[in-house]
Amino acid sequence: MPAPTEFLQFVDQNADAFIQRLSDAVAIPSISGDASHRKDVFKMADWLNDQLKAVGVETQLVDLGKHIMDDEELQLPPAILGRIGNDPKKKTVLLYGHFDVQPANKSDGWDTDPFTLVVHPTNGQLIGRGSSDDKGPILGWLNVLQYHFQTGKELPVNLKMCFEGMEESGSEGLDDLVKREGSGNGGWFDGVDCVCISDNYWLNTRTPALTYGLRGLTYFKLTVSGPSRDLHSGVFGRTVHEPMTDLIHLMGQLVSPTGKILIPGVDEMVPPPTEEEKAIYSGLDYSIQDIQDAAGAAIALSDDKVNVLMGRMRYPSLSLHGIEGAFSGVGAKTVIPAKVSGKFSIRLVPPQTPDAVNPLVIAYLQSEFAKLNSKNKLHIEDLHGGKPWVADHKHWNFEAAKRATEAVYKQSPDLTREGGSIPVTLTFAETLGVNVLLLPMGRGDDGAHSTNEKLDRSNFIEGTKLLGTYLYELASV
Numbered sequence: 038m039p040a041p042t043e044f045l046q047f048v049d050q051n052a053d054a055f056i057q058r059l060s061d062a063v064a065i066p067s068i069s070g071d072a073s074h075r076k077d078v079f080k081m082a083d084w085l086n087d088q089l090k091a092v093g094v095e096t097q098l099v100d101l102g103k104h105i106m107d108d109e110e111l112q113l114p115p116a117i118l119g120r121i122g123n124d125p126k127k128k129t130v131l132l133y134g135h136f137d138v139q140p141a142n143k144s145d146g147w148d149t150d151p152f153t154l155v156v157h158p159t160n161g162q163l164i165g166r167g168s169s170d171d172k173g174p175i176l177g178w179l180n181v182l183q184y185h186f187q188t189g190k191e192l193p194v195n196l197k198m199c200f201e202g203m204e205e206s207g208s209e210g211l212d213d214l215v216k217r218e219g220s221g222n223g224g225w226f227d228g229v230d231c232v233c234i235s236d237n238y239w240l241n242t243r244t245p246a247l248t249y250g251l252r253g254l255t256y257f258k259l260t261v262s263g264p265s266r267d268l269h270s271g272v273f274g275r276t277v278h279e280p281m282t283d284l285i286h287l288m289g290q291l292v293s294p295t296g297k298i299l300i301p302g303v304d305e306m307v308p309p310p311t312e313e314e315k316a317i318y319s320g321l322d323y324s325i326q327d328i329q330d331a332a333g334a335a336i337a338l339s340d341d342k343v344n345v346l347m348g349r350m351r352y353p354s355l356s357l358h359g360i361e362g363a364f365s366g367v368g369a370k371t372v373i374p375a376k377v378s379g380k381f382s383i384r385l386v387p388p389q390t391p392d393a394v395n396p397l398v399i400a401y402l403q404s405e406f407a408k409l410n411s412k413n414k415l416h417i418e419d420l421h422g423g424k425p426w427v428a429d430h431k432h433w434n435f436e437a438a439k440r441a442t443e444a445v446y447k448q449s450p451d452l453t454r455e456g457g458s459i460p461v462t463l464t465f466a467e468t469l470g471v472n473v474l475l476l477p478m479g480r481g482d483d484g485a486h487s488t489n490e491k492l493d494r495s496n497f498i499e500g501t502k503l504l505g506t507y508l509y510e511l512a513s514v
């Protein structure tokens with residue numbers, strides 16, 4: 038069933054107001070991974086709750102309890118559950134998104150303040166933290182709902198919504214809620230026929246995509262400590278075991294410069310690709326130039342597009358993220374830091390799971406540390422994790438999204454697996470027993486998690502049309 042022309046016109050006519058609303062959302066620095074911003078994640082939950090209620094959604098804020106972050110006990114931001122429509126003749130679609138964002142500081146290299154949405158004067162890019170990941174897509178749903186509310190037009194499907202504020206920090210508390218309310222005992226998630234998540238990106242900058250796979254994740258923090266306080270390197274250099282030296286050595290044993298994971302057994306868990314599978318990657322609209330443009334430099338690990346795509350979609354990867362406690366200021370401080378914590382994560386693919394991989398990681402780190410004969414102490418923490426997910430892309434949920442993409446973009450979508458992770462995806466699929474679709478709004482060069490994150494104006498506006506059209510197509514597949 039095509040979306041009404043009136044809806045498509047409404048989106049075009051209200052584009053500036055939609056961008057203003059995105060600007061209001063970006064202005065709330067809802068960084069879930071920074072305790073000092075926890076109040077902003079709550080503020081963002083209230084803001085979104087008000088917006089949803091204003092377009093006719095019946096909502097409830099669900100308390101997810103408390104958690105410990107950086108040795109501090111914190112209240113988790115609430116999940117927002119919303120619903121609109123309860124017609125037994127219609128399909129019920131669950132929409133998921135997250136209203137928290139990654140940290141961002143102008144000093145990281147942003148050209149503008151990350152929490153002030155800037156509309157680029159010539160190319161129309163909407164630049165600001167969360168514009169693409171994931172406030173833009175959430176607001177896309179709000180735009181669709183606003184049309185139906187303002188015109189009194191009935192939605193073609195029943196909608197349930199689940200929006201969370203901890204996705205960028207492991208979705209703490211959400212799995213329990215989904216399992217409690219979605220296991221078929223009359224809970225809130227019962228009756229859902231399919232799930233749609235708009236929280237990833239096209240592969241390139243020109244071809245819309247539907248996504249049927251995500252990598253899982255396991256995130257570690259390694260702390261090496263020794264002296265009771267920071268030391269003078271002129272006094273203590275070459276006289277004591279230095280925590281930073283031990284840590285750098287350990288971090289250097291994790292991954293080769295060409296991406297091979299050096300922890301025995303981790304890469305080996307993954308079966309090699311079949312020729313048929315390679316043909317899928319070969320058929321995707323992608324080039325080495327795309328990854329170089331998105332990365333902003335000619336640094337691809339391979340000149341072969343299939344290898345690059347498999348590196349992102351069907352192989353695990355290990356990335357080193359940072360060192361807490363290390364000297365990182367300006368100048369030339371001659372310090373030996375007393376305690377340093379290295380952070381790294383592994384993106385997992387089937388059949389890998391955190392339960393299967395974590396013991397290998399821990400045993401390897403302990404044995405490598407033992408080889409140093411260091412008198413420092415090593416403490417290993419597994420901060421959070423999630424399993425990989427792969428869906429049936431021949432399902433009617435994907436067919437509806439394909440038709441919607443063709444209607445809005447006049448193009449067939451790429452079928453992709455995503456290199457990132459959205460931990461709750463697999464929980465929805467397994468607990469609710471329904472198909473989950475990822476329907477991205479933004480482009481491959483949006484710079485999510487990076488500096489100058491943006492969402493192209495056309496992706497926000499046409500993406501809103503796509504989300505609305507998908508609901509209409511769902512009603513008829």
Ligand SMILES: NCC(=O)N[C@@H](Cc1c[nH]cn1)C(=O)O
Pocket residue numbers: 170171204205206207236237254256456457458459460
């Ligand atoms: N848009 C999805 C996304 O960015 N997910 C994060 C999830 C995560 C887990 N730990 C920290 N963030 C990702 O990095 O893939």
Ligand SMILES: [Zn+2]
Pocket residue numbers: 135170171204236
């Ligand atoms: Zn996201």
Ligand SMILES: [Zn+2]
Pocket residue numbers: 139170205485486
């Ligand atoms: Zn993200």
